[in-house]
Amino acid sequence: DHDKQMVERWKGEADSALIFAGLFSAVIMVSFVESYKWLLSPDSADQTVELLTQISGQLPNHTNASVKSGPSVGPTAAVMVNLAWFSSMALCFSCSVGATLIQQWARRYLVLMQGPERVYLRPFMLNGVRKFQVERTIQLMGISLHSSILFYAVGVLKFILDINTMLGFTALGICLMLGLMYLIATFLPLFFFDCPYSTPWS
Template sequence: MLVLLAVNPSDYEQKYPEDPYGKEFEPEARVWKVYMDEAEVFDMELTEGWKDTVDVLLVFAGLFSAIVATLIGVSVQALQPDYLQVTVAILAELVAIQREMASGNSAAGVTPSSLSVDTLPAPTTGERWVNGLWFTSLAFALCTALIATIVKQWIQKYRAFTFGSTMDQVLHRQFRYMGLNSWRVPLVVDTLPSLIHISLFLFLAGLALFLVPL
């Protein structure tokens, strides 16, 4: 009767043969292989959570930025002089002058238009606040998308395959892990949701001010 013994992935004494005496720290020693197996599990759990967070934020930031940019395209017109009103007023004045002259009357009797480039109403405080909040919200959303993209590149570089002996792979992996901590990548990933929350809060505040006069 043939009995098949399954190898327990966590039983490294069973998985990897014992090193010869005096070669416990050779480039292909068991200690390095055990380290790489444990590091693989640790890195998988660490980076998969980051990837899920970053992917969700990238999608949300992209859609949210498109919505904010569309509304900014409408609201920013309130900050610019409405030259169309001036043009309409001038045309109406010219028509009135032509009618007076056609009737044989003096054009001096036509009341000049009070609307000109210099007399256009300035943007209200509310309009300035709405645009300021929305522009700031868009900036936060774009910064979130940019940082999330950079984090995704960091993750890809961190998980990239390395060549060489098992000991060399251990050294490369440890070097990359120390780099992640030096650049505060865990803190950066944890901060990304806060940035998008601030962006959403600013947008809602601007939307409330935008809807007040309606």
């Protein structure tokens, strides 16, 4: 019936999002752990100060004054990449939590609909589904997952651009082309109601 089809659709979307989020979070975690080392590596300015201090200590008539450097701060590129990947990881985890909650809601809904009070509960529960906009909540789960992919792509682009400019602009061109296709799929349903393409933003 209608209730079962609706709940099965919820569970299907939650299952797909949970599987993809689990795999994608593993990729993000590996990248984030590796990039976090950049922030812990000694700063080049500190290394220069330390080297100059050692050289001055070997010179005759040197003073005992030591050169102090500021706190070690990672390069701007490393901070930006880590920020993008951390945001991606946070959104991916929030999607996983949301998918798990949706599965629980679906099971609870089915249990309530199987009881003897089903005839009286069904209109009440359907009104609650519309009132609390469950469909919109499920849509937000997809939005958070797609936003997670976007943040990860931004971090990858920044990482590649700092390594090699030509390679970075090539990757940027590919990402812009894919982004344009995504925007087309997002806005087409707004102008053509029979368009089968859509995204969570549509």
